[in-house]
Amino acid sequence: MTLKPLLTIFTAAFLAVGLYSPVLFAHAEHQHDPASNIVVSHAQVRGFLPGSQSSVGYLTLVNHGDAAVTLTKASLEGLGRVEVHEHQHVNGMMKMQKVDMLEIKAHQQLDFKPGSYHLMVFEPKEPLKIGQELKLTLYFSNGDRVFTQATVVSLESQVEQVSQSQQHHTHH
Numbered sequence: 001m002t003l004k005p006l007l008t009i010f011t012a013a014f015l016a017v018g019l020y021s022p023v024l025f026a027h028a029e030h031q032h033d034p035a036s037n038i039v040v041s042h043a044q045v046r047g048f049l050p051g052s053q054s055s056v057g058y059l060t061l062v063n064h065g066d067a068a069v070t071l072t073k074a075s076l077e078g079l080g081r082v083e084v085h086e087h088q089h090v091n092g093m094m095k096m097q098k099v100d101m102l103e104i105k106a107h108q109q110l111d112f113k114p115g116s117y118h119l120m121v122f123e124p125k126e127p128l129k130i131g132q133e134l135k136l137t138l139y140f141s142n143g144d145r146v147f148t149q150a151t152v153v154s155l156e157s158q159v160e161q162v163s164q165s166q167q168h169h170t171h172h
């Protein structure tokens with residue numbers, strides 16, 4: 001057997017992987033670090049509305065471990081500041097406040113969604129574009145860091161996607 005047909009096979013295999021990998025990545029809903037029991041999925045950030053100083057992000061967090069974990073910080077590529085917020089009813093009014101420590105119990109799923117926990121993002125270094133993917137990092141008190149890609153979405157599609165992902169996860 002000569003070398004040439006072999007090389008052709010390798011080239012073909014290489015091309016096939018190259019062609020298919022974007023498809024595979026597009027379908028990977030979350031990344032799971034084997035050392036971590038925390039899975040983040042459906043991360044999305046709304047593009048900044050005109051004149052707005054802040055925007056909002058949602059995601060789903062699942063703690064598959066047998067111990068509670070505490071989220072202490074979040075950061076997002078291209079954004080100067082990210083805060084974890086919650087909504088609370090205070091004297092009949094919805095108010096939101098910053099959360100410095102957010103505990104996720106063993107085997108608990110926590111949805112960041114409208115009217116509940118959410119990310120507030122500030123200080124974009126460049127205008128966010130719809131469809132853009134930004135690296136999101138979540139920091140936990142045990143030293144774990146969980147990475148995922150957050151998709152920049154429009155206000156209209158955000159509302160739609162959040163309701164779909166919440167439905168999907170009720171069977172989880």
Ligand SMILES: [Cu+2]
Binds near residue numbers: 096097118119120
């Ligand atoms: Cu907020």
